Amino acid sequence: xxxxxxxxxDFEPDDDDLMDEDVGDGSPSRAAATIPRLxxxxxxxxxxxxxxxxxxxxxxxxxxxxxxxARMAGRFDSLDSDGGPGPERSIEGWxxxxxxxxxxxxxxxxxxxxxxxxxxxxLHLNLDRRTGFVKGYxxxxxxxxxxxxxxxxxxDGTELLTQTINVDWAFxxxxxxxxxxRRRSPRxxxxxxxxxxx
Amino acid sequence: MADGEFNGEFYLRYYVGHKGxxxxxxxxxxxxxxxxxxYANNSNYKNDTMIRxxxxxxxxxxxxCRRIVNDSEIMKEDDNNWPEPDRVGRQELxxxxxxxxxxxxxxxxxxxxxxxxxxxxEGLRIFYYLVQDLKCFVFSLISLHFKIKPI
Numbered sequence: 001x002x003x004x005x006x007x008x009x010d011f012e013p014d015d016d017d018l019m020d021e022d023v024g025d026g027s028p029s030r031a032a033a034t035i036p037r038l039x040x041x042x043x044x045x046x047x048x049x050x051x052x053x054x055x056x057x058x059x060x061x062x063x064x065x066x067x068x069x070a071r072m073a074g075r076f077d078s079l080d081s082d083g084g085p086g087p088e089r090s091i092e093g094w095x096x097x098x099x100x101x102x103x104x105x106x107x108x109x110x111x112x113x114x115x116x117x118x119x120x121x122x123l124h125l126n127l128d129r130r131t132g133f134v135k136g137y138x139x140x141x142x143x144x145x146x147x148x149x150x151x152x153x154x155x156d157g158t159e160l161l162t163q164t165i166n167v168d169w170a171f172x173x174x175x176x177x178x179x180x181x182r183r184r185s186p187r188x189x190x191x192x193x194x195x196x197x198x
Numbered sequence: 199m200a201d202g203e204f205n206g207e208f209y210l211r212y213y214v215g216h217k218g219x220x221x222x223x224x225x226x227x228x229x230x231x232x233x234x235x236x237y238a239n240n241s242n243y244k245n246d247t248m249i250r251x252x253x254x255x256x257x258x259x260x261x262x263c264r265r266i267v268n269d270s271e272i273m274k275e276d277d278n279n280w281p282e283p284d285r286v287g288r289q290e291l292x293x294x295x296x297x298x299x300x301x302x303x304x305x306x307x308x309x310x311x312x313x314x315x316x317x318x319x320e321g322l323r324i325f326y327y328l329v330q331d332l333k334c335f336v337f338s339l340i341s342l343h344f345k346i347k348p349i
Binding site: 049050051052053054055056057058064068071072074075076077078079087088090091092095097099121122124126127128129130135136137139141166168169170171172173174175176 | 206211213224226228232233234236237238240248250251252253254255256257258259261262265266276277278282290292294297298299300301302303327330331334335338339342343344345346347
């Protein structure tokens with residue numbers, strides 16, 4: 001499975017422990033003989049819970065994975081950022097995500113609710129492709145950080161057309177840690193008592 | 199019932215493509231557990247080259263993606279009666295949600311006719327619409343983040 005051309009990826013498919021699924025627990029597996037291997041990118045290398053698997057994609061695992069690695073290898077363009085935590089600016093402004101949007105909402109409803117924080121440079125209110133109703137989320141672009149921040153602060157958890165909406169940033173400067181990952185405080189186990197002075 | 203909607207891991211990858219006169223033309227995107235969204239679109243049509251974008255999403259966006267997937271109930275489906283990938287093309291949908299991991303493959307779906315005449319119209323229809331909804335979501339995210347608005 002070694003693919004020497006893989007570069008600039010977050011995970012090393014060869015180095016990381018690929019999780020061999022434990023089929024002994026009776027979970028149904030479509031690939032009868034092969035034990036499906038979870039890419040460490042999928043699990044983040046942290047989890048060890050066996051998964052119930054389903055689907056034909058688990059056949060020909062090695063060949064498919066080699067294809068995938070080749071496709072997803074190489075440099076991906078991104079906007080420059082320092083990689084720290086916090087929201088990331090998009091190409092011309094700051095994007096906020098609104099969720100819990102009522103299915104009959106119209107763009108005007110979002111314009112009216114959010115327009116007071118600043119000029120809305122871009123608004124996407126996508127429809128459910130099957131029903132034609134609003135899918136439930138909207139993406140709004142403000143030119144300035146402060147406008148977006150204020151919209152988030154004041155609109156998150158409020159009601160729009162009888163439904164509670166949530167508002168937050170859409171893009172981040174870096175990866176986020178999963179909730180159940182152990183956090184290490186920068187102080188480690190150092191004492192907080194003031195140092196002795198001589 | 200471990201539907202894993204908001205707990206546990208989440209990973210999603212979608213691929214659609216074919217190999218032909220203009221090379222390996224494909225669209226692929228991936229929502230990774232650390233929040234990274236990767237998007238690739240390749241064609242050699244008129245000597246075009248690959249577009250590859252990546253950006254980190256906030257937990258809010260991942261949660262919304264999970265909700266979309268959950269509402270579709272795709273995790274309950276199975277691809278064993280769906281048309282196999284063929285010369286015309288291939289689609290792949292791989293999702294990890296909580297303790298379930300699906301990896302479906304099928305051919306390209308041209309229209310609802312293809313869905314209705316298949317051996318599993320109900321399941322394939324769920325797949326068909328979920329893919330469209332996911333594409334909408336990803337295209338919005340990518341274009342808003344990377345694309346300059348024309349005057």
